[in-house]
Amino acid sequence: MSGWLRVAGLGPGDAALVTPEVSAVLAEATDVVGYLPYVARVAERPGLRRHASDNRVELDRARHALELAAEGRRVAVVSSGDPGVFAMASALFEALEAGPGSWAGLDIAVLPGISAMLAAAARLGAPLGHDFCAINLSDNLKPWALVERRLRLAAEADFAMAFYNPRSKSRPHQFARALEILRAACGPERLVSFARAVSSPEERLETVTLSAARPEMADMRTLVIVGNSATRRAGRFVYTPRQAA
Ligand code: SAH
Numbered sequence: 001m002s003g004w005l006r007v008a009g010l011g012p013g014d015a016a017l018v019t020p021e022v023s024a025v026l027a028e029a030t031d032v033v034g035y036l037p038y039v040a041r042v043a044e045r046p047g048l049r050r051h052a053s054d055n056r057v058e059l060d061r062a063r064h065a066l067e068l069a070a071e072g073r074r075v076a077v078v079s080s081g082d083p084g085v086f087a088m089a090s091a092l093f094e095a096l097e098a099g100p101g102s103w104a105g106l107d108i109a110v111l112p113g114i115s116a117m118l119a120a121a122a123r124l125g126a127p128l129g130h131d132f133c134a135i136n137l138s139d140n141l142k143p144w145a146l147v148e149r150r151l152r153l154a155a156e157a158d159f160a161m162a163f164y165n166p167r168s169k170s171r172p173h174q175f176a177r178a179l180e181i182l183r184a185a186c187g188p189e190r191l192v193s194f195a196r197a198v199s200s201p202e203e204r205l206e207t208v209t210l211s212a213a214r215p216e217m218a219d220m221r222t223l224v225i226v227g228n229s230a231t232r233r234a235g236r237f238v239y240t241p242r243q244a245a
Helices: 020-028 058-070 088-098 101-105 116-124 144-156 172-186
Strands: 004-009 031-035 049-053 074-079 108-111 132-136 160-164 191-196 204-209 222-226 232-234 237-239
Touching: 004 020, 004 058, 004 088, 020 074, 020 108, 031 058, 049 058, 058 074, 058 088, 058 101, 074 088, 088 108, 116 160, 116 191, 116 204, 116 222, 132 144, 144 160, 144 172
Parallel strands: 004 074, 004 108, 031 049, 031 074, 132 160
Antiparallel strands: 160 222, 191 204, 191 222, 232 237
16 A cells, blocks of 8 residues: 655644544554654554654654655644644655655645634634734744844734744743833734633633733743734624724
């Protein structure tokens, strides 16, 4: 039987938010490859090999997955949310590009998943209802100065913004700096939502103004959404009108 490779998004956490397409692939796979907590979300069964690795070795992991598929195995590379959003799909193509020419003939497909910003936005109401952008606040793969520049320009363009990887223990000061930049650019009344562990039992949602926002409100399980100048509350919901302010 010939091998294949699928880069699959597992959604934000709840099994009900995994697409039927991804479930079908997980049921047929011989190997699951990914960052440990994501691989752990795939149930064990006879005949399934689970290859879990650390978070910082995406390229090695991608290469390994390609090698397995080239050997004829049926490989699912898993990411949380959507695999194309700050996740494994790009690493896979990077490894493919750098690898042997024979890999070009492999049967490869990317299967979408519900990204954290979409799950968070739905829980909050519709804060991304007009033009918006998504920014990864981690400076692992880009200089912090570029993050600051993008924050300023996105604020100037009046985009709503979704922030991934807002704050980690290894870089606690950067999110405080990001809030400072946003307060200066958007004003103290702008709404900001913190959506933590969306669709899991620990889910927590909180919306405040930028003046009341504190860095401790976010951690690595939080997706942060800053509204545009028209974003407002409607009862317990937050939404952005579809027309420009
Ligand atoms: N590919 C993923 C994102 C990976 S980056 C996706 O499309 O969702 C990891 C970041 O995603 C986390 O730091 C957090 O900001 C966000 N995130 C992932 N799952 C989340 C969840 N259930 N609730 C809130 N934020 C989440």
